[in-house]
Amino acid sequence: MAPPIYCDLGMLARNLFKVGYHPGLWQLECKTLTSSGIEFFTSGFANQDASKVMGSLQSKYTIEDYGVTLTERWNTENLLYGQIMQREKLAEGLMLIAEASIQPSSGEKSAKLLADLGKEKFNILGKIGLNKGDPYIAGSLVLQHNEFLGGASVNYATSSENLEWKLALGYTNEQSTLHAELVNAEGWLVSLFHKANDKFDVGVEVGKPMATTNEQGEQVPSDWNLGVGMIYRLEGDALIRAKINNKVELGLGYQQKLREGITVSISTILDCQNITDGNHKFGVGLSLQC
Template identity: 60%
Template sequence: MATTTPTYPDLGKLARDLFKRGYHPGIWQIDCKTLTNSGIEFFTTGFASQDNSKVTGSLQSKYKIEDQGLTLTERWNTENWLFGEIMHRDKLAQGLMLAVEAKFQPGSNEADGKFKMGYAHENFNFLADIGLNSEPILNCSLVVGHKEFLGGVGTEFDVGNTELKAWKVALGWTNETATLHGELKNGDTWLASLFYKASDKIDAGVEVTKGAGGGGDAAADGEQQGGDVVVNLGMIYHLEEDALIRAKVNNLVELGLGYEQKLREGITASISAVLDCNNFKDGNHRFGVGIALQC
């Protein structure tokens, strides 16, 4: 089967990852991924805040039953939430995904669930999920592709009150070296991005946002920049096979720098900093360290 059209959440992902992935402002982070002989995949991640020493993390296990097209996923986090998901893919029909997801917190007896469905094809990709509670929210998205062009639409619908809560539309264009992406949400916030692979060593990108979610790294913890337009420029330079440098800057005069090094097979370390250049002496400079282990 030919390569399928991406899902709506994956539109613009190359540019988004260039500005987000590899930066750990204000935290210590460790990720560990391993695969057992029996085929169970374990993934552990932990974060420690440098401001208040709060530690959070999660432990996830995933097991695939290839003959039945099933994937079983379980996850626990330090907020004492238990998550479980059963996913069935491609066996009833090529490209069809069906899944049931549930979460439960023993301390409060709070529980929730979700039914998910997706259908992927060479020319389109449809996703939908609906809550299994008393006030279900239906989320739907559709991406249509034609040659190098992509178009998508997404909605959030309150089934109980028959009310459209949110909508979004996106347009994109992509080839082997460049990806353009534009998105409009609820008619008042928008995003435009460009990812460009300049060479085997250099990846570059620009992102322009307005409205909610359009803040720089200073807004990463929930602070918003109102209706301001924020322009981000970023790049990744691959020094060699096992090392790279990241850099980004925006019109809020925040400068992000990062370095990643593969220490040995299965061990990768990264350091990063986000500097407030408006007030370099007493500004809110944040540094971070990440370790990724895989075996």
């Protein structure tokens, strides 16, 4: 197998802190496949604080003979998105993508052309595009030798002359994945994922994001972050999630497969520094597939 693309490095640990948590939201997802081979995916979110409802509708159709996948998406903010992907037919390991989006109400447009080539020891990706009218050029390279991974990524916005670069090193085997990343010599991240057994996964993340810019254009230093997350799989297609960070924010989640194609999940984020008056959040998700 080819190594992953750069943005997927460290994904196993990252998912322990993101996937399955939807604080402050009521979430519904529906996925179905028609007899003609068109896949429909519908999602809806209701924000408990702002009483705002959002949703999206996506359709996907694959033409197997040509290795082409057509995707289109629309959401309640009237964002229109389309993608054409071609995989493996022109050359082994080659993926080509063209995508574009437009929001008629604001006139904002985005477009991207992407080429990715994955072989046994490397994965190289090139990308050019427009992001809200700002042209950019991006690329990444990931190399693999046995269990060791190394990668580099650059993104250059031509009009604003903003250059962002990243370097990563990692080690992975069947049980553990270690990932370290440096961003513009300012931000950094180290993560560890370990699969203790078939039921229990645990991960640790520690890092310091890059400084942000406030409305006055001033650089605001960021604080370092530390988090520990886990998943424990119960009997009967159920699992428990938990995470905690250095701000003593405790995340808890429970997911249960009720029957084939129906999965329900509940999650909460608790502010343990202020139990009585803290900003606690609760969320519920329902996933339907047929």
